[in-house]
Amino acid sequence: MTASPILVAVPADVRSFENYDWHATPDTYLKALTRVAGATPVIVPALSGEFDVNALLGRVDGLLMTGSASNVHPDRYGVPPSRAHEPFDPARDRLTEAMIRGALAAGVPMLCVCRGHQELNVALGGTLATEIQELDGRMDHRATPNKDQRERYATRHAVAVTPGGVLAGIVGSDEIRVNSLHRQAIDRLADGLAVEASAPDGTVEAVSVEGAKAFALGVQWHPEYWAETDAASTTIFKAFGDACRAHAARRADAPR
Numbered sequence: 001m002t003a004s005p006i007l008v009a010v011p012a013d014v015r016s017f018e019n020y021d022w023h024a025t026p027d028t029y030l031k032a033l034t035r036v037a038g039a040t041p042v043i044v045p046a047l048s049g050e051f052d053v054n055a056l057l058g059r060v061d062g063l064l065m066t067g068s069a070s071n072v073h074p075d076r077y078g079v080p081p082s083r084a085h086e087p088f089d090p091a092r093d094r095l096t097e098a099m100i101r102g103a104l105a106a107g108v109p110m111l112c113v114c115r116g117h118q119e120l121n122v123a124l125g126g127t128l129a130t131e132i133q134e135l136d137g138r139m140d141h142r143a144t145p146n147k148d149q150r151e152r153y154a155t156r157h158a159v160a161v162t163p164g165g166v167l168a169g170i171v172g173s174d175e176i177r178v179n180s181l182h183r184q185a186i187d188r189l190a191d192g193l194a195v196e197a198s199a200p201d202g203t204v205e206a207v208s209v210e211g212a213k214a215f216a217l218g219v220q221w222h223p224e225y226w227a228e229t230d231a232a233s234t235t236i237f238k239a240f241g242d243a244c245r246a247h248a249a250r251r252a253d254a255p256r
Ligand SMILES: N[C@@H](CCC(=O)NCCCC(=O)O)C(=O)O
Pocket: 066, 067, 068, 069, 070, 071, 113, 114, 115, 116, 143, 181, 182, 183, 184, 185
């Protein structure tokens, strides 16, 4: 019998064009799932009030939180909003917070990328800093201005991987080079998160959820973009796929 494909939920962004609100996600994440993690992606519309998020989580094997140019609304972490926090996507905020909490409670494996990594910190009670390139001693983590997408994702910097941590176990190294396309970052780390990697300026580049029932990793960079060609990116997506397969097997064995 052919094994069922593993299903990974991917919460959508909302974008408005051609007179409609579209619920969409970039195809780089979807291809990393199909080609490297061996998963079938399921794009989840940002309509969390209109369906049962936890029922959905009971029928998928993993959750991938994507990056986005939009930012988590600062009301969610107790900071007054300003122009520097824009643009927002409140429907995505509502969906991702519910999905992160639900996934952790149900032990659904979760990989959180860039905005997703920031959402994980906020969902667990942490805060974010904005325009970090303007803060003393911080690097500029934004992409070099360029229309060519491959070049935007090509500029890299080193991150120190926490020895003995979850990420170190996946990538097998105490230093990796990562791309960087963000202007916000974790400010106060949420209780229950462990730092898995840091940039030379102290920016928290990766986290894991302490005591999580399943794979629960956040990365501030974009392993999806070079998932087929960069060794560390490949291992992250393969490890996530393996965790989803293990969750699928547990679900299949669970009494109904
Ligand atoms: N908006 C947040 C999160 C950054 C992020 O997810 N970037 C994805 C790439 C967006 C792009 O193409 O520029 C922040 O800026 O920190």
